[in-house]
Amino acid sequence: MCQPTTAVSDIDAVITSTRDIGGGVSIISFNAPDIARNAQPGNFVNVxxxxxxxxxxxxxxxxxxxxxDVVELMVKNIGCGTSMLCQAPEGSCMKVIGPLGNSFTTDTSSLKTALLVSGGIGTAPMLLLEKELNAKGIETIQLVGGRTKEDIHAERLHNCMLATDDGSAGFKGNVVELLEHHLDNFKAKGPLKVFACGPNPMLNALAASCRRNSLSCEVSLETVMGCGIGICYGCQVELRHPSGEGTTTILLCQDGPVVDANQLLLT
Ligand SMILES: Cc1cc2nc3c(=O)[nH]c(=O)nc-3n(C[C@H](O)[C@H](O)[C@H](O)COP(=O)(O)OP(=O)(O)OC[C@H]3O[C@@H](n4cnc5c(N)ncnc54)[C@H](O)[C@@H]3O)c2cc1C
Structure with a gap:
């Protein structure tokens, strides 16, 4: 299942560029050779x-x-911290710990095609994941959803299908409906696995769909997080126990953010 991370760095990183890509989202690049070398898709940094x-x-x-040697973040400006980061001038410094958390499981030998399903800023981890899967010879199809076309940030992804609630780009509907619409075509491509990141209601709907359709699925969850290194216990998440009996509580910064979708407590 989801892989733990080993080598973590705690550095002062220099921001090499901050690029506004629209919709309140910026790509922040910084020099971090050790983090770049050890990063796995699904890992995060705490800034x-x-x-x-x-x-x-x-x-x-x-x-x-x-x-x-450069690491890139895709950051949506939603409050005081993300606003400071999106406006940080080139050459300024920030303290970064990472890579943290576990990662998506990409070493599945039987896997032929991966469906990368994301919503809103949940698209952030999907570029590194696509590159890793493609390097292993696994075909990737990106299913990217947003409320409107302004919420879609798929410019750097390949083999993309889009869904918007208002129909302003791609399929009119949500990204889970898009997946179900094309599921027979996807299944014809051989052994499939779904990897996802996005808002919790989207992940719940996706997890339910994957259970109905017997698809293996990993999801990257989000929660408010404090230290990011397992000390503050601020990011506890309750999941179904892997045995299927009862529940278990994990620290998302350590035992996540990637979990098996079967473990989500669907609400
Ligand atoms: C593992 C992980 C990976 C993440 N990856 C990304 C990423 O790649 N790009 C990105 O833009 N964001 C990502 N996030 C979310 C990001 O951390 C928050 O948006 C950020 O911490 C908000 O900080 P702020 O100071 O701007 O907001 P604040 O000023 O602290 O809060 C503004 C508002 O946003 C709410 N809020 C704060 N944090 C979150 C959160 N985690 N989820 C939902 N609502 C929140 C607050 O309750 C408040 O209403 C990730 C979160 C986690 C846990």
């Missing part, structure tokens, strides 16, 4: 967004991409 005391707590972000 102290500025030198001032506030915001005190670090903010977690999925590793979006790695190019040589």
């Amino acid at each position: 102290k967004v500025g030198p001032a005391a506030q915001p005190l707590l670090r903010r977690p972000f999925s590793i979006h991409n790695v190019e040589d």
Whole structure:
């Protein structure tokens, strides 16, 4: 199942570029050779967004991409920390711990085709995941959803199918409906696995669909997180016990963010 991370770095990283890609989302690039070398798809970094005391707590972000020594984040500006990060000037420093958390399982020998399903800023980990799966000879199909076309950030992904609630780009409907619409075609491609990241209602609907259709699925969950390294216990998530009997509580920063979709307590 989901792979644990081993080598973690705690560094002062220099921001090499901040690029606004629209819809309140920016790509933040920074120099971090050790994090770049050890990053696995699904891992995240915990970032102290500025030198001032506030915001005190670090903010977690999925590793979006790695190019040589440079790590990239895809950040949506939703509050004080993400606003500071999206406006950080080139050459400024930020404290970064990572790579943290577990990763998506990409070493499934029987896997032929992977469906990468994301919603909104949940697209962030899908570029690194696509690259890793393609390097292993696994075909990837990206299913990317958003409320409108402004919420879709698929420019750097390949083999994409889009879904928007208002029909402004691609299929009119949500990304789970898009998957179900094409499921027979996907199944004809041989052994399938679904990898997903997005808002919790989307992941719940996807998990239910995968159970109905007997599809293996891993999801990357989000929760408010404090330390990111298993000390503060701020990111506890209750899941179904892997045995199927009762529930278990995990720390998402350590035992996640990637979990088997079968373990979600569908609400
Ligand atoms: C493992 C993990 C990976 C993540 N990856 C990414 C990523 O790649 N890109 C990205 O843009 N974001 C990502 N997030 C979410 C990101 O960490 C939050 O958006 C960020 O911490 C908000 O900080 P802020 O100071 O801007 O918001 P605040 O000012 O602290 O809060 C603004 C509002 O957003 C709400 N909020 C804060 N954190 C979250 C959260 N985690 N989920 C939902 N609502 C929240 C608050 O309750 C508040 O209403 C990830 C979260 C986790 C746990």
